[in-house]
Amino acid sequence: LTRPDAAPSEAPAFGFALHATDGTARRGTVTTAHGEIRTPAFMPVGTLGTVKCLYPEQVRATGADILLGNTYHLMLRPGAERVAGQGGLHRFMNWPHPILTDSGGFQVMSLAKLRKITEKGVTFQSHVDGSRHELTPERSLEIQGLLGSDIQMQLDECVALPADRREMERAMELSLRWAARSKAAFFGRRGHGLFGIVQGGDDEELRARSAAGLVEIGFDGYALGGLAVGEPQEVMFRVIEATAPALPADRPRYLMGVGTPQDILGGVARGIDMFDCVMPTRAGRHGLAYTRYGKVNLRNARHADDPRPLDAASDCPAARDWSRAYLHHLVRTGEALGAMLLTHVNVAYYQSLMAELRVAIETGRFAEVKAQIEADWARGDI
Ligand SMILES: CNc1nc2cc3nc(NC)[nH]c3cc2c(=O)[nH]1
Numbered sequence: 001l002t003r004p005d006a007a008p009s010e011a012p013a014f015g016f017a018l019h020a021t022d023g024t025a026r027r028g029t030v031t032t033a034h035g036e037i038r039t040p041a042f043m044p045v046g047t048l049g050t051v052k053c054l055y056p057e058q059v060r061a062t063g064a065d066i067l068l069g070n071t072y073h074l075m076l077r078p079g080a081e082r083v084a085g086q087g088g089l090h091r092f093m094n095w096p097h098p099i100l101t102d103s104g105g106f107q108v109m110s111l112a113k114l115r116k117i118t119e120k121g122v123t124f125q126s127h128v129d130g131s132r133h134e135l136t137p138e139r140s141l142e143i144q145g146l147l148g149s150d151i152q153m154q155l156d157e158c159v160a161l162p163a164d165r166r167e168m169e170r171a172m173e174l175s176l177r178w179a180a181r182s183k184a185a186f187f188g189r190r191g192h193g194l195f196g197i198v199q200g201g202d203d204e205e206l207r208a209r210s211a212a213g214l215v216e217i218g219f220d221g222y223a224l225g226g227l228a229v230g231e232p233q234e235v236m237f238r239v240i241e242a243t244a245p246a247l248p249a250d251r252p253r254y255l256m257g258v259g260t261p262q263d264i265l266g267g268v269a270r271g272i273d274m275f276d277c278v279m280p281t282r283a284g285r286h287g288l289a290y291t292r293y294g295k296v297n298l299r300n301a302r303h304a305d306d307p308r309p310l311d312a313a314s315d316c317p318a319a320r321d322w323s324r325a326y327l328h329h330l331v332r333t334g335e336a337l338g339a340m341l342l343t344h345v346n347v348a349y350y351q352s353l354m355a356e357l358r359v360a361i362e363t364g365r366f367a368e369v370k371a372q373i374e375a376d377w378a379r380g381d382i
Pocket of ligand 1: 102103104105106153154156157158197224225226227228229256257258
């Protein structure tokens with residue numbers, strides 16, 4: 001198979017430019033073969049090659065510059081070689097903008113059966129049909145290359161917290177060895193980047209060793225893994241504060257799997273550039289709306305006769321052009337349009353939050369914008 005969707009030779013080189021800082025908050029741009037990513041950025045999750053319930057153009061219209069695809073899911077269905085045969089994931093899902101794919105390890109541990117981790121990689125049984133598979137640092141990158149993603153992640157091992165130090169140390173050191181193998185195996189087509197993943201649990205010394213090891217190998221960007229795995233928010237923030245300064249300022253920093261709007265605001269304040277989370281899309285399918293004034297559970301009977309839209313000032317039609325009474329009706333009856341509209345509301349809200357933070361950093365008003373956002377959340381939806 002020729003490499004699908006091999007970026008044309010004139011594709012821009014992968015890069016990151018820092019435009020402004022405000023305290024430890026950063027405003028930048030990541031350049032990839034499929035376009036630019038304005039940071040701080042939120043990546044909607046498109047697990048099986050779709051951001052569930054939304055058309056790609058709707059996702060784009062919310063302001064999203066990049067989507068996330070899951071290697072574990074796509075390697076099982078429809079298969080990496082099949083996606084490559086269709087011209088790669090961008091063509092397959094009709095999303096011509098940047099795509100980041102994860103490396104599969106995290107989802108193997110959370111979804112697959114009979115997982116076995118060895119020095120070589122991880123073997124597992126598919127949660128779909130029980131078929132046996134192996135992921136190694138090399139095979140994970142081969143799959144991500146077949147999918148044609150612009151940003152590829154190393155294979156790593158994430159431990160759930162709390163964990164004892166020996167376990168965190170073992171997984172961090174294995175992940176570092178896999179980082180070196182990933183770097184050696186990465187065929188960096190022009191405009192495509194490889195990110196290393198910092199591990200080390202909630203132990204600052206292990207985190208520092210992991211970050212230093214990755215920087216020595218050298219990556220196009222650095223992710224903070226091993227967080228949003230059940231630890232309290234203050235533990236996550238403490239780990240970010242200990243880790244971010246150990247990473248090069250001229251490379252993107254990606255906090256994996258995060259998070260609530262509050263987590264993201266705190267992450268941006270501490271120097272994180274990229275985020276991904278299933279929350280806005282998953283919550284939308286369960287009747288939960290994210291708005292400027294906090295969460296609104298449209299299953300709640302208090303909305304049954306409320307003619308107001310979720311947010312009359314929103315530029316997202318789903319938040320502006322339908323009543324809460326109607327949304328409540330759709331959610332209660334399980335109508336597909338309910339999931340579609342609330343997913344749209346939530347993805348649009350997350351993107352509007354990122355846009356507001358990008359402007360705040362550019363204009364040196366991050367602290368006051370952060371305070372205003374937090375005050376609006378505290379006011380609650382009335
Ligand atoms: C692909 N590797 C990788 N993915 C992750 C995804 C996550 N998603 C969450 N919370 C939803 N934490 C995560 C940690 C990792 C992690 O440590 N490594």
